[in-house]
Amino acid sequence: MFAPLPELIDPWRAVEAGAEFRGSLPLSRMPRLRESLRASAGEARFHLAFSRDPEGRGLLHGEIEASLVLTCQRCLEALEFPVLATLDLALVSGLDEAGLLPEDLDPLLVPAEHLRLADLIEDELLLALPQIPRHEPGDCPAGGRGWTSEVAGQPVAEGPHPFAMLGNLKSTR
Ligand SMILES: [Zn+2]
Known part of the structure; x- marks a missing residue:
């Protein structure tokens, strides 16, 4: 059972309306994510809420939860x-606006009047993927072979966030 997600939404109207979307999306319908999955059964559960803050900015808060194989x-x-990914995004229509955001908000660039929420959900899951998926040392059927103390227990580094570039622009102002 999942609530149908509209294919495209107008993000600015969603902000005006305080729109909320809650439901789940089959992983099998995420072609980019599927390339990294061993099995594409299952679904991502999401809750996305648009709002406007006292400064008049359009915000998108949300949580996305999935169990990936x-x-x-x-x-x-x-x-x-x-x-379990949490989003705290401010809608911006251009880089100028992104530069004015406070530190705790990541910009979500929506140059057009259309936003594909399914793409946003897939993007967040892709960001959450480890660079090199590995069992914990004790849980791996390959045992301790090949593990060195430097590698074991080390958190896998996260890839750069696609908005990191905007963050840099922000901090140079
Ligand atoms: Zn393993």
């Missing part, structure tokens, strides 16, 4: 990878 790069067995 990846392939451990040590033993090549399945690896269950739970994701």
Whole structure:
């Protein structure tokens, strides 16, 4: 059971209306994410809420939750990878606006009047993926072989956020 997500929304109207979307989206319908998945069964649950803050900015808050099945790069067995991503985005229509945002808000660039929420959800899941999926040392059927103390227990570095560039622009002002 999942609430149908509109294909395209007008983000600025969603802000005016204080629109909220809640439901789930099958992982099998996320072609870019699917490339990294061992199994595309299951779904991502989401809650997205548009609002306007006292400064008049359009905001998008949300949570996206999914349990992804990846392939451990040590033993090549399945690896269950739970994701809980939270979003705190401010809608901006251009880089100038992005530069004016406070530090705690990431810009969501919406140059057009259309926003595909399914793409946004898929983007957030892609961001949450580890660069090299691996079981915890004790849980890996490949055992301790190949593990060094420097690698074990080290958090996998996150890739750069696509909005990081905007963040840099912001801080140079
Ligand atoms: Zn493993």
